[in-house]
Amino acid sequence: MPRKKLPIGIQTFAKIREADFYYVDKTGMAVDLIEGGSQYFLSRPRRFGKSLFLDTLKELFEGNRALFTGLAAETRWDWSKKYPVMRISFGAGVVRSLENLQQSLHQQLHALERQFGLAAEFPDIGSRFKELILRVALRSGQRVVVLVDEYDKPILDCITDTALALQIRETLKDLYSVIKDSDAHVHFAFLTGVSKFSMVMFSGLNNLTDITIDQNYGSICGYTDADVDTVFAPELPGLDREEIRRWYNGYNWLGEGVYNPFDVLLLFRNREFRPYWFETGTPTFLVKLLLERQQFTPDLGRINAPETLLSTFDVGNIPLEALLFQTGYLTVDKVRRLPGRLQFTLKYPNLEVQSSLNEVLLQSFSGNPAIPGPHIARLYDLLLDGDFPGLQALFHAFYASIPHQWQTNSPVAQYEGYYASIFYKRCRLFCPRTRQTGKRRIGNHFL
Secondary structure, eight states: OOOOBOOTTOOOHHHHHHTTBOOOOOHHHHHHHHHHOSEEEEEOOTTSSHHHHHHHHHHHHTTOGGGGTTSGGGGTSOTTOOOOEEEEEOOSSOOOSHHHHHHHHHHHHHHHHHHTTOOOOOSSHHHHHHHHHHHHHHHHSSOEEEEEESTTHHHHHTTTOHHHHHHHHHHHHHHHHHHHHTGGGEEEEEEEESOOOOTTTTTTOTTOEEOSSOGGGTTSSSBOHHHHHHTTGGGOTTSOHHHHHHHHOOBOSSSSOBBOHHHHHHHHHHOSOOOHHHHTOOOHHHHHHHHHTTOOGGGGGGEEEEHHHHTOOBTTBOOHHHHHHHTTSSEEEEEEEETTEEEEEEEOOSHHHHHHHHHHHHHHHHTSTTSHHHHHHHHHHHHHHTOHHHHHHHHHHHHHHSOHHHHHHOGGGGSTHHHHHHHHHHHHTTGGGOOSSGGGGHHHHHO
16 A cells, blocks of 8 residues: 555645545545434544544535545435535634634624625624525525534633633624524534533524534544554554554544544654644643642542533533543543443543643642653653662652742642652653563552
C-alpha cells in the first residue's frame, strides 16, 4: 500500500478526498445517523475530528457524489436528492464580549444569505435566522440542513466571567431555539461541541438526540485500532505498535475504544512519542478548579459518577467529573447498570493524558513551574537504578524546595492529601512507563 499525505489540521472533506490524503471512512456511520433520526447532539474533546465529520455531512447532503467514490456511503445514499446546507461555526477566534458574539452571528448569517442569494429582512439575530431557513426551504423546494460546529465555544471562551457567560448562553439559546421552531422546514440538524451544557441551554431545543455516550456511535470521531492497522499501515514500520496503544489509545464512549486523530497523525509525521494533543491546550481552568476544590488527585484515575452527573454542566455549576470527562482528561472505564440509571467508573484514557496532566498539576502544587524539572529527571534515573535511599533524599529535597509562603497561603496545603498528591504526581510521571524488563520493574514495586 503506497503512503499518502497526512491530513494534519485539515477539516475539509473535499480537500482530503481530492488531494490524496489518508481518510478513515466514517460515511457509513453518517448514513446510519441520518436514517435513524433528524436532530442530534455530539460532545467530543477538542481536536477529535468533529469539524471534519460535519463537513462530511455537508458534502453528503449537497450530493457531491464524486467525493464518496469507494466509500461506504456511495452505494447507500440517494444521490438524486440534494439539500440546502447551512453551517454555523464558532471555531475561529475568541469571544470576549456579547458584542463579539453578535457580530460573529450577523457575519455568518450574512454569508449564508449571500450563499443563497437572499437579503436580510430582520435586524435581530433570531428572526433573521428563522426567516432565512423559511425562505431557503421555500425557494429550493427542500427542507434545510443545519450544522453547528463548536456550539459551546463562545461560552467556554468566557467561562470565568459568570455574568458575561450567562449573557452569551442566553443569546445562543435563542439562536438554537430557532431550529426547533423551524422544524417543518428543517430536514436534519447536528450540533457539536466539547461540553454538554444542561437542559437550560437546550430548553428551546429539547428534541435533540444526544449520541455522546452511545455504543452505536462511540467511534464516530477518532481512529479505532483497526483503522490504525489498515488505513495507516504504511506509517507503522519503525514504530512500536504497543507503545502507540499505550500513549494514544483508550478513549471510550461505550463503543469501541479510539485514538485521538491529532496524536496519531503527529506521531506518524514526527516519528516520536510526545503529548501532542495535550501540548495544544494547557488545562488552566481545570487545574484552577482542582486546586480550589482541594481534589485528592490520586483519585482522579478511578472516579465513580452517574450518567446524569457527566451531563451536568452549566455556567456557575461545573462538577469536576463532568469537566474532566467532557474535555477528554478522563474517559469511561467500566459501566454498572443500576435500576433506571448507569454508573460509570472513569479513568485516564492513556499514558499521554495521565503523565502530562500529572506533570501540570505537580507544577501547580509546587507553586513554581521551574521546581519539578530537575527533580523529575533525577527521579527517572533513581527508579531505573532501584536506589531507594536516593529516592528518599530526592523527595526530602523536593518538599524543601517548595516555598514555605506558598504552602501557608494556599488552602490546598491545609490537608494531608496535599502532600500525598505531590508524592503521587511525582511517581505517576514515570511509573506508568516502567513495564519493561530488568531494573525498569522497580517502578511498579515503588508504587
